[in-house]
Amino acid sequence: MSYDTVVVGAGLAGLTAALRLTEQGQRVLVVARGVGATHLAPATVDVLGYAGDARVESPASDVAALVASSRDHPYGHVPAGDLTAALDWFRARTEALGYAGRLEENLLLPTALGVPKPSALAPRTMSGGDLRMGGRFVFVGFRGFKDFHPTLIADNIARARLPTPISARALELVLPAQRRVDMSGRLIAGQFDTENLSEWLINALRNRVDPDERIGVPAVLGLRRGDEIWQELETRLERKVFEVATLPPSIAGIRLFDALTNALRAGGARIVLGVRAVGARTTRARIDAVDVANATGTVSHPTGAVVLASGGFASGGIELDSFGAARETVFDLPLIGIPEADRVRFAPGYFDAQPLAGAGVGTDDLLRPVDSEGSPVFTNLHAAGAILGGAVPWKEKSGTGISVATGYAAARAVLAPAAPAVAESVP
Amino acid sequence: MATHNTSMSSLEADVLVIGGGSTGVGVARDAALRGFSTVLVERRDLADGTTGRFHGLLHSGGRYAVKDPSAARECIAENRILRVTAADCVEDTGGLFVSTPWDDPEYGDLFLEGCRATGVPAEEIPVAEALRREPRVNPDIRRAFLVPDAALDPWKLVWGCARSAEEHGARILPYHRVLDLEAEGDRVVGAHVRSERSGEEFEIRATVVINAAGAWAGQIAKLAKCTVNVRAGMGLMIAMNHRLVHMCVNRCKRPADGDILLPLRTACVIGTTDVFVPDPDETEIRQADIDLLLDEGEKLVPGFRQARALHAWAGVRPLFEDTAEVAETRDVTRSHALLDHSSREGIAGFLTITGGKTTTFRLMAEAAVDAACQQLGGPRECTTAEVPLAGSESHVLYQIGHRLAVREPVPQAEEVICECELITRARLEDTIKQRDTTSLDDIRRLLRLAMGPCQGGFCIYRATGILHAGGNLDGAAANRTLLDFLEERWKGIHPILHGDQLRQARLDDWIFQGILDVEHLPA
Numbered sequence: 001m002s003y004d005t006v007v008v009g010a011g012l013a014g015l016t017a018a019l020r021l022t023e024q025g026q027r028v029l030v031v032a033r034g035v036g037a038t039h040l041a042p043a044t045v046d047v048l049g050y051a052g053d054a055r056v057e058s059p060a061s062d063v064a065a066l067v068a069s070s071r072d073h074p075y076g077h078v079p080a081g082d083l084t085a086a087l088d089w090f091r092a093r094t095e096a097l098g099y100a101g102r103l104e105e106n107l108l109l110p111t112a113l114g115v116p117k118p119s120a121l122a123p124r125t126m127s128g129g130d131l132r133m134g135g136r137f138v139f140v141g142f143r144g145f146k147d148f149h150p151t152l153i154a155d156n157i158a159r160a161r162l163p164t165p166i167s168a169r170a171l172e173l174v175l176p177a178q179r180r181v182d183m184s185g186r187l188i189a190g191q192f193d194t195e196n197l198s199e200w201l202i203n204a205l206r207n208r209v210d211p212d213e214r215i216g217v218p219a220v221l222g223l224r225r226g227d228e229i230w231q232e233l234e235t236r237l238e239r240k241v242f243e244v245a246t247l248p249p250s251i252a253g254i255r256l257f258d259a260l261t262n263a264l265r266a267g268g269a270r271i272v273l274g275v276r277a278v279g280a281r282t283t284r285a286r287i288d289a290v291d292v293a294n295a296t297g298t299v300s301h302p303t304g305a306v307v308l309a310s311g312g313f314a315s316g317g318i319e320l321d322s323f324g325a326a327r328e329t330v331f332d333l334p335l336i337g338i339p340e341a342d343r344v345r346f347a348p349g350y351f352d353a354q355p356l357a358g359a360g361v362g363t364d365d366l367l368r369p370v371d372s373e374g375s376p377v378f379t380n381l382h383a384a385g386a387i388l389g390g391a392v393p394w395k396e397k398s399g400t401g402i403s404v405a406t407g408y409a410a411a412r413a414v415l416a417p418a419a420p421a422v423a424e425s426v427p
Numbered sequence: 428m429a430t431h432n433t434s435m436s437s438l439e440a441d442v443l444v445i446g447g448g449s450t451g452v453g454v455a456r457d458a459a460l461r462g463f464s465t466v467l468v469e470r471r472d473l474a475d476g477t478t479g480r481f482h483g484l485l486h487s488g489g490r491y492a493v494k495d496p497s498a499a500r501e502c503i504a505e506n507r508i509l510r511v512t513a514a515d516c517v518e519d520t521g522g523l524f525v526s527t528p529w530d531d532p533e534y535g536d537l538f539l540e541g542c543r544a545t546g547v548p549a550e551e552i553p554v555a556e557a558l559r560r561e562p563r564v565n566p567d568i569r570r571a572f573l574v575p576d577a578a579l580d581p582w583k584l585v586w587g588c589a590r591s592a593e594e595h596g597a598r599i600l601p602y603h604r605v606l607d608l609e610a611e612g613d614r615v616v617g618a619h620v621r622s623e624r625s626g627e628e629f630e631i632r633a634t635v636v637i638n639a640a641g642a643w644a645g646q647i648a649k650l651a652k653c654t655v656n657v658r659a660g661m662g663l664m665i666a667m668n669h670r671l672v673h674m675c676v677n678r679c680k681r682p683a684d685g686d687i688l689l690p691l692r693t694a695c696v697i698g699t700t701d702v703f704v705p706d707p708d709e710t711e712i713r714q715a716d717i718d719l720l721l722d723e724g725e726k727l728v729p730g731f732r733q734a735r736a737l738h739a740w741a742g743v744r745p746l747f748e749d750t751a752e753v754a755e756t757r758d759v760t761r762s763h764a765l766l767d768h769s770s771r772e773g774i775a776g777f778l779t780i781t782g783g784k785t786t787t788f789r790l791m792a793e794a795a796v797d798a799a800c801q802q803l804g805g806p807r808e809c810t811t812a813e814v815p816l817a818g819s820e821s822h823v824l825y826q827i828g829h830r831l832a833v834r835e836p837v838p839q840a841e842e843v844i845c846e847c848e849l850i851t852r853a854r855l856e857d858t859i860k861q862r863d864t865t866s867l868d869d870i871r872r873l874l875r876l877a878m879g880p881c882q883g884g885f886c887i888y889r890a891t892g893i894l895h896a897g898g899n900l901d902g903a904a905a906n907r908t909l910l911d912f913l914e915e916r917w918k919g920i921h922p923i924l925h926g927d928q929l930r931q932a933r934l935d936d937w938i939f940q941g942i943l944d945v946e947h948l949p950a
Contacts, residue, residue: 040934041942042942055947111944112943113906114902115947115949116947117944146852146892149889151896155901155902156949179839181840181841182841183842247888247938312933313930314936319926319930320926321732321733321926322736346921346922346924347921348918350913351946394936394937395940399941
């Protein structure tokens with residue numbers, strides 16, 4: 001069976017590209033070693049949160065400055081206008097999750113340590129935690145759930161640097177009788193889905209929270225019914241309720257993964273997890289087929305184009321060996337941002353600028369990985385997401401934004417390989 | 428211990444011990460068991476110097492059998508004692524000496540002869556048998572010898588001694604720095620110390636002051652205008668994520684760099700190097716030394732460079748040299764040195780015990796306290812060769828999988844804070860309470876928190892939240908201990924970061940910086 005496009009990787013970048021291509025009528029195959037960073041990261045779309053030490057208020061204006069000062073940054077290969085188009089498209093395709101926010105102003109959402117973190121978009125279960133307007137907050141934890149510590153959140157958020165000061169307090173609730181003492185977010189979310197924990201939570205909170213307090217809870221309100229349960233809480237408590245991202249696994253991120261993969265399957269795309277893309281059949285500078293290893297052997301999938309969204313070091317898209325040599329693990333593509341073998345790869349301070357941080361593939365403006373001369377290695381191979389070099393997304397708070405923007409732009413490049421990019425309206 | 432929060436304008440004791448490594452706590456315990464009132468001060472946490480940074484080998488003596496026979500004899504004697512008295516700190520892994528293609532097989536004859544002469548049990552076994560026991564070891568080895576090496580947990584050992592000393596009335600004061608020694612005439616009569624936590628300064632008066640500061644012993648001696656020539660021999664170690672070997676595997680050759688690979692709980696450790704450093708507090712891990720250890724590891728276990736390296740650290744051996752310059756640190760004897768400064772410099776009430784190695788810490792303590800007895804009214808019998816340490820009363824040797832065996836029948840009975848090392852919330856909270864500490868790094872040494880494959884990726888956030896919620900720390904202090912821990916951890920991670928551990932570290936970056944945003948915590 002042949003495909004119009006094979007997408008390698010099932011994280012946010014791969015799923016974005018795959019869905020965009022599927023809805024444009026392409027026959028798409030997604031292959032991945034497993035689920036991607038959606039299961040780790042909060043479900044927010046973080047376009048740009050920090051430019052150096054400065055907190056970004058408007059990604060719309062600061063992305064341009066970033067691109068001007070850092071020529072390899074992935075946003076530099078996203079055509080002007082595409083960033084807005086990508087976010088609009090993303091919001092339209094995830095309508096059931098009700099993403100709020102816009103490119104012109106970052107929300108400031110509390111982390112599980114109580115740090116205000118900038119995000120451009122957030123699912124509506126989270127966006128009510130926006131700290132910019134001030135007010136009174138109460139953070140609610142569940143005893144026995146170790147991945148969320150409300151007193152520390154409240155303590156830190158009350159001392160955080162914010163445009164309008166806020167007050168915050170913590171509340172710890174004891175979950176109804178449990179079969180297990182050691183509770184994971186996934187278990188609690190499952191109980192919200194199936195065992196009516198929302199009724200318990202509403203009763204537990206009703207008389208303990210003032211009418212003007214906003215209620216922050218760990219992002220475990222249900223996996224399948226998260227949005228519905230959140231709405232029920234807000235309606236019946238008559239308070240603003242918001243979820244706060246926990247340590248992985250990210251329940252809100254899994255909801256996003258489910259929404260995107262359901263849309264993909266409904267559109268006719270094929271998704272195969274648990275396999276590994278290991279190389280390509282090529283004719284000159286074109287990939288004719290992608291070789292995919294599964295448990296029984298290697299299958300060659302003929303394809304018209306390839307989107308490589310296999311992730312950075314964290315996902316195994318790039319590896320570094322003990323001699324300091326780095327390699328891209330699927331097609332052995334050239335990499336940028338790799339210090340010479342005899343140079344320092346890691347600075348001694350944890351928060352120092354790390355020489356290896358921006359490692360990844362370098363691309364042209366069609367997001368095609370390029371060699372040291374700047375020529376595309378394959379004319380029909382495009383890269384998206386964390387495998388792109390030139391960014392330090394965990395510092396910039398730009399990871400999911402880069403994934404959505406470059407996944408969208410890579411799909412556009414696949415669809416119109418020769419034409420220069422022009423902003424298009426969302427259908 | 429640090430649980431004594433009352434102000435101490437002055438303390439009095441028969442014996443004041445300076446240094447909280449294995450030697451120091453060994454001395455304190457020995458003195459306390461002999462009925463002397465005893466105080467120990469340590470400038471940082473217990474086992475934070477050399478002891479907590481050694482490779483973890485309880486020597487059989489095989490390593491020294493050829494070139495340092497007296498050290499070999501001491502090792503085998505102490506090895507036998509510690510298996511009984513410190514059983515909970517010892518895993519009976521056994522030891523294997525192998526001749527790789529890079530080693531002269533004839534050295535094996537010298538080795539056997541040396542072991543015979545020093546009483547170290549050694550037995551040559553067929554190569555096939557050695558490879559059956561250790562399938563990852565280089566299949567091209569030419570000879571193999573069994574010896575009773577074992578793995579020793581330094582933190583358990585030191586805390587076991589400290590608790591035992593406390594049970595016999597000693598006061599153990601970590602985070603107390605000696606600012607000066609007090610003298611009256613030609614006699615040392617105590618020390619002026621400062622609590623590094625409260626800032627409080629006070630005097631400790633003692634009939635005998637025992638300097639057990641190891642590689643720092645020269646600095647302490649100088650305060651009494653005495654000279655102790657201890658040089659610091661830096662040794663590098665790398666912890667690998669799996670037990671690539673289940674026995675302590677040594678190269679059968681003259682001791683050199685990177686020739687020991689031993690299991691330590693769920694990990695294994697390769698060591699070591701040996702470089703003089705001018706200041707024991709200034710140890711720098713060089714890439715060349717990392718590569719040397721990885722290459723030597725490859726000779727012992729092919730594929731070593733592809734295995735997952737977790738952490739690298741350097742410790743400093745206290746190398747005592749009384750006379751001439753010594754070119755190579757390995758040529759300095761590994762036996763200990765007991766210095767009575769009354770006979771050396773005419774300073775009474777002051778002893779230094781240094782040199783040696785963790786395996787012989789008990790013997791060193793015995794020698795030091797024997798000497799102290801002479802200044803405390805006559806000999807009293809040493810009982811540390813018979814009395815078990817706190818935690819080892821049942822004489823059951825530590826076994827890998829112990830924590831799992833305890834939890835497995837009731838997996839859901841408790842909340843697990845650190846999945847890598849199976850540390851429960853109750854255990855963490857007990858430790859915080861008992862040791863009255865709020866430093867995540869202290870807790871790491873006590874519980875092995877964050878010492879597994881993820882190097883604290885998950886448990887450190889949890890432990891910080893628990894410390895804070897329990898009222899042990901306010902928000903600012905909780906943030907500081909978290910950030911300090913991340914910085915400290917990075918020091919050991921970045922020198923060996925590659926392969927799967929880089930993948931793990933990047934996940935941890937995403938957790939701490941991407942999800943939690945520790946970088947922008949309020950001060």
